[in-house]
Structures are given as C-alpha cells and as structure tokens.
Amino acid sequence: MLSLFCAPLQGFTDAAFRIAHAKFSGGISAYYTPFLRLEKGKIRPKDLRDLEWDLQTKKDFPYHLIPQIIAKDAFEFRSLVEQILPLGFSEIDLNAGCPFPMQTKSGRGAGLLLHPENFFEILDAMEEFPQVQFSIKMRLGENSESEIFEILPRLNVSNLSQITLHPRLGIDEYHGEIRLDAFQRFYENCSRPMVLNGDIFTAEKIRECAEKFPKLKGVMLGRGLLRNPNLAREYAENFTGKTAETLFKMHAEIFAQYKMRYQGDAQILEKIRPFWAYADLPKKMAKKIAKAKTLAEYENCLIAIGEL
Numbered sequence: 081m082l083s084l085f086c087a088p089l090q091g092f093t094d095a096a097f098r099i100a101h102a103k104f105s106g107g108i109s110a111y112y113t114p115f116l117r118l119e120k121g122k123i124r125p126k127d128l129r130d131l132e133w134d135l136q137t138k139k140d141f142p143y144h145l146i147p148q149i150i151a152k153d154a155f156e157f158r159s160l161v162e163q164i165l166p167l168g169f170s171e172i173d174l175n176a177g178c179p180f181p182m183q184t185k186s187g188r189g190a191g192l193l194l195h196p197e198n199f200f201e202i203l204d205a206m207e208e209f210p211q212v213q214f215s216i217k218m219r220l221g222e223n224s225e226s227e228i229f230e231i232l233p234r235l236n237v238s239n240l241s242q243i244t245l246h247p248r249l250g251i252d253e254y255h256g257e258i259r260l261d262a263f264q265r266f267y268e269n270c271s272r273p274m275v276l277n278g279d280i281f282t283a284e285k286i287r288e289c290a291e292k293f294p295k296l297k298g299v300m301l302g303r304g305l306l307r308n309p310n311l312a313r314e315y316a317e318n319f320t321g322k323t324a325e326t327l328f329k330m331h332a333e334i335f336a337q338y339k340m341r342y343q344g345d346a347q348i349l350e351k352i353r354p355f356w357a358y359a360d361l362p363k364k365m366a367k368k369i370a371k372a373k374t375l376a377e378y379e380n381c382l383i384a385i386g387e388l
C-alpha cells in the first residue's frame with residue numbers, strides 16, 4: 081500500500097483545513113504546511129500563527145504535520161530551521177518546486193534548481209541538524225528537465241527521507257500533462273524514497289501509480305483531495321461514503337473557525353471561498369459563491385448547495 085500525503089497549497093490547506101480533514105476523513109500519513117518564508121528575517125507572522133493553531137489543536141486531536149520552508153540559500157535555510165525547531169518539529173520539507181515568478185526570480189522554489197551551488201549548500205547545511213529528518217518537494221527543473229538530472233548524483237548521497245517530485249517544469253506552472261516519462265527516468269535512477277505528486281484525482285489512479293512504480297513510497301494528493309476529501313480512504317479502505325457529506329462537515333468546522341478568527345464579512349469570505357474552488361459544483365453555483373459580497377449572501381448559496 082502506498083502512503084498518502086496531503087500536499088501543501090497556499091490559501092487552501094491551512095490549519096483549519098488540515099484539522100477538519102483529519103477529523104472528518106483522514107487516511108493521510110502526513111500533512112505538509114504551505115511554505116513558510118522569511119519576512120524581515122523572521123517567519124512571516126501570519127504563517128506562524130497558522131502553525132501555532134495546529135499545535136494547539138494537535139494536543140487534543142493528533143495528526144502528522146510537517147512544516148515546509150522555502151529558501152534561496154543556506155543562510156535563509158538555517159534561519160528558518162532554527163526558528164522552527166523550538167516549536168517541537170523533527171521533520172522539515174524544503175520547497176524546490178514553487179513556480180510563481182515572485183519566488184523563482186529570487187532563486188527560491190523551482191528557481192533554486194537554476195542555482196545548483198545554492199542547492200548543494202542547503203543539502204550540506206542539512207547535516208548541521210542531525211536531529212531533523214529533511215525531505216524535498218521539487219519539480220523537474222525551472223526551464224529544462226536536464227536540471228534535475230544534474231543534481232541527481234548529489235541527491236542520491238544525501239540523507240533525504242523522501243523526494244516528492246511534481247513532474248513538471250517551473251515554466252509549465254500547472255499546464256499540460258505531467259511529464260511521466262521524465263518521472264520514470266528519475267525514479268529509476270534515484271536511490272532515495274520517492275513520492276509522486278500531480279493530477280491524481282481518483283483511487284483508481286493511485287492504484288495505477290502503485291502498479292507502474294512498485295518501489296514508490298507514496299503519492300501526494302493536492303487538488304484531488306480538495307475536490308474529494310475522501311480520496312485517501314477510498315484508496316486505503318475502499319471507503320464508499322459520500323463526498324458531499326464530508327465536504328459539508330469539513331466546511332461547517334472551517335467556516336466556524338474562520339468566523340472566530342477573522343473579522344468582517346470580506347475577510348471571512350476571502351478565507352472560506354477557496355474551499356469550494358475545486359469542488360464539483362454546477363458552474364452557476366460556483367459563480368454565485370464567487371460573487372457573494374456578504375456572509376448572508378454566502379450562507380444563501382450554502383443552503384442552495386445543500387439542496388442540490
């Protein structure tokens with residue numbers, strides 16, 4: 081059986097989502113936080129608040145959480161790790177895949193793959209923290225598949241606990257088919273445990289991955305899990321519960337949390353709207369949700385969804 085991981089998605093898989101998912105569905109071996117980054121030398125305060133929210137809840141309701149960081153060099157890397165360790169984590173994931181130009185242009189995310197010297201310095205710096213298990217989530221490259229194959233020999237002699245590969249380039253962003261041939265070549269030559277991520281929306285697809293790549297450690301589910309939070313259980317337990325039922329339970333919990341934590345209709349709506357972004361809703365309904373200007377209007381949409 082493959083291990084199933086919940087992918088980090090900024091603006092979607094925050095603490096409220098992770099907690100509600102673990103509570104009302106589950107089947108996930110580890111949840112990854114969206115990347116934590118430095119702002120004026122400190123972890124961005126709003127990301128830290130989100131992580132602390134997890135930590136408070138985890139005491140009552142344990143689930144496996146791994147913080148992800150984004151860094152352009154060993155200096156930023158060390159600073160982030162040193163700020164995370166006092167929170168009690170012993171696993172940290174490095175983002176080498178974010179395709180957004182704001183990150184790539186400054187050598188972070190997929191942009192780190194254009195600077196192997198910085199990438200290797202970060203891998204060396206990992207050895208300064210023997211108490212931490214590091215993993216990497218990466219793309220094939222920023223501009224070319226050759227980038228990942230250049231660093232493969234160094235990855236093979238690292239202590240990385242796993243390499244999650246989203247087989248696209250940074251410049252592909254999320255367009256086009258995933259590059260499964262390149263994944264296969266990397267997988268065949270990589271000696272670290274590997275996880276496949278990208279465009280996995282059904283339990284059937286997870287089974288296909290297990291069959292095609294027998295030494296795969298697991299798959300990481302992103303939009304598939306947002307669309308169908310029961311996806312992991314459908315694979316692991318042949319669960320046949322209704323997607324809509326789980327979405328509603330999760331939504332009720334997340335919405336209540338946002339109402340407690342954020343103020344004003346606009347702010348709460350901005351936080352909750354993405355919950356439905358990948359759900360299988362009729363177009364008309366999705367438009368109404370996007371257009372709702374007040375909580376009252378939004379709640380009317382919910383009633384309508386409930387009646388679908």
Ligand SMILES: Cc1cc2nc3c(=O)[nH]c(=O)nc-3n(C[C@H](O)[C@H](O)[C@H](O)COP(=O)(O)O)c2cc1C
Pocket residue numbers: 087088089090091113114115148175177178217246254277278279280300301302303304
């Ligand atoms: C809006 C958005 C935000 C994302 N944020 C992150 C992030 O913070 N860290 C990361 O490693 N990947 C991030 N990703 C990439 C996802 O983790 C995942 O690799 C991608 O969605 C492909 O997997 P999927 O097809 O299962 O969704 C993001 C993707 C999207 C669409």
